[in-house]
Amino acid sequence: MIGVISYLVFFATVASILSIAVLGLNLQWGNTGLFNGGVVAFFGAGAYGTLLLGSASQDGLLGGFGLPYLLALFGGMMIAGIVAWIVGLLTLRLRHDYLAIATFGVAVAFENLVRNADLLGGAQGIRGFERPLRDTFGNGFTYNLLFFVFVLILLVLTYVFLERLIASPFGRLLRAIREDETAAQSLGKSPSRVRLTAFIAGSVIMGLAGGLYATFYAFISPQDVLPILTFQIWAMLIVGGAGNNKGAVMGTFLIWAAWTASGWALSRFAPLEVQLYTGSIQFVLIGFVIVGMLLWRPQGLFPEKLVVSQSAKTGG
């Protein structure tokens, strides 16, 4: 019994962590209309940042300041934010398809960098990170449960924060810019600054998710920041419903459940020769999910509801 619950806790923890990242993407795309093709770079910046700041000093490795956990997590988020600030300044004014290519390139460059730079762990990644409060709670089920609660709290906080943000004047401004930039400009608001803010905020949230992910596994390597993660996060948002935070979280759980279930089913039932191709089969499935959703129901399973503040301009 404990085995099943333990697995569910494991599943829910990762799903919750990914939900946080998808919420960040929703702020960028769903609310602001920015196409971030390099999600994994900001996720990765948070992950690497948290580990490098929080672990003890190691030879040949950058960082290692042994900061207290929450500080390290925060530091990771800030690093993601700084990367977003630089990338945003350089690319946000580009046309949408150029933005997609540029941000995709950022992710490729990021993975390339952490894979080749020994100061950042190189191909082996970064180990030697002590999970917070491990001494107190040990390494067993209790710890995992508590960590799950910790992640859940952060997920709820992020969700509430974003919902408040959308209902606030800033949220209205985002929507205005997304719908009609010229009109927003005539009101004296600077669209580029607002978009940059939203981009950075979304990326900081992705960095939080990355930090939590790295904490959970107490390990990060270039294999965790491959482009496939960007596609998975996008798939979660597309399936759930862009522009909708509840949809984003539901979409994440749905897709992650499908991913782990398909992985489990293949390892259990597929003949041995096929197991080598588990990854390929899963990738084909997720490709079909993305294309299928876009053809059948592009607004997602839980589409954007009209927010109260829009009632004055219904009909566009």
Place this chain on the structure above:
Amino acid sequence: MTPALVAKDVVAGYVPDLPILKGVSLSAQSAKVTVIIGPNGAGKSTLIKAIAGLVPVAEGSVALNGQDITNPRPDQMGSAGVAYVPQSDNIFRSLTIRQNLDLVLRNAGKEAADRRDALFAQFPALADKQTEKAGALSGGQRQFLAVAMALAINPSVILMDEPSAGLSPKAAQEVLEYAKSLTAQGVTILLVEQNVKQALRLADHCFILADGQNQVDGAAQDLLNDPVVGQIYLGGKRVSAA
């Protein structure tokens, strides 16, 4: 005399909910010059584009020699004998003069070379520069190339959107006179113009549009001196949507 082109109660616009034309009718007599004038925003260009198939017609009809051609595919108008000369960007700048003509003549088969030579005979200025890129020509020369491209398909009707736009008065006069001369060969000309006086002097019939609706129409010579023209432009005596 059957009118070559008839538009009846046309409602059209780029966006379905926002019609620019709110029920416009006109008829262009065969082998005559019909000009459409009116203040800015009247929908003159939109009407021409709607006939050419570039703006969707929501209600009403357009007929060519009695045959319905409402909402045609723009690339099929040529084979129906209708040529359209847009106001701007009416030639391919990256192609040479000769390539522009060869492009339009590509379906003419064996006749292509003859037609091209005939066009060069009519427009010697273009013949001299035929290997130059169209983008390097002056405004007036580009306009003549655009007209030549329209003529290349042996049209029975030519739609022209402000052919004199951006041209010197002399060049404008040349283009308009040339358009008039085509009617002697049986071509029907329907054109939109901002250059009211010059156009009315050369045209046969005139339609005045404002606010997406018909206002007045009549023989061009009569309207040339009619004060109602000026009044409509200044906003006085307009018929508006209810």
Place this chain on the structure above:
Amino acid sequence: MIQNLVDGFLVGSILSLGAIGLTMAMHMLRFANFSHAELLSIGAYVALVFDGLFSAIYPALAGAIAPLSLTWALSLSILISMAITGISAILIDRLVFKRVRAKGGELSMVFASFGVAMILRNILGLIFGLDPKLYSQDIVFAIVVSRDPFLLVKPDQVFTLIAALLIMFILHLVLSRTTFGYSLRAVAENPTLAQVSGINLSRMIVLIWLIGGGLAAAAGVFYGLTNQINPVLGRDLVLPIFAATIVGGIGSIYGAVLGGFLVGLASNLALVILPSGYSPAVPFLIILAVLLIRPHGLFGEERA
């Protein structure tokens, strides 16, 4: 360093062929097609299949054309692969992009292209296996062109370069001397005027996919010939090919050709100073530089 220059030139010719199709599709349909590079993989594998087929049916064709490792069977297969890949590109557009275009916006097409890329790449892996393959098991020795500076060139690389240049030259002739070529250029410059001039836009789009797919197939085979064939062949070339189109200016075929060579050269020359692990990041830096300094690239213009 001269070795880097030569290698860069050779890789550049492959990138150019891949970029031509991408720049046309990106310009006409206004979306960044992340699945275009997979057409190179498809081309390479289809040629592999037909190469095997022809060699089995007509063993005489399996003979190599000395001093290359290229066989007659493979030469024939390249042509067939170009046709099949071109048709595949049309089918993918019809099944996916056209319908997404109708339902969603241009951005949905970018997402859809991510999805299509994942599907194509992994299906190739499932069908053909993940291990790298070669067209020929023969060991072909590189020719030492000079000893000082040291310069090694494989005969297959020379063939690839010449073939690629030949294809581009033929394309140039079509563009500058045939009315079909004028139609392609007209549609790129001003689609509305092109329609008014009697050009059927949907048919042109089909032809653009056909040509783009065909050229991509050739590029894929050439890459497979001078390196190896594996399912991630396309994925590894996505960013360099995008870089080539951006450098050249989206919509310009000549720009794509020039861009391909420039990106190839830059990526290889960078190896003189950077450790080789970093070379995948060079195209990204090129993209960033171009978008900052000259967003329209060398020859690009906004569509009319």
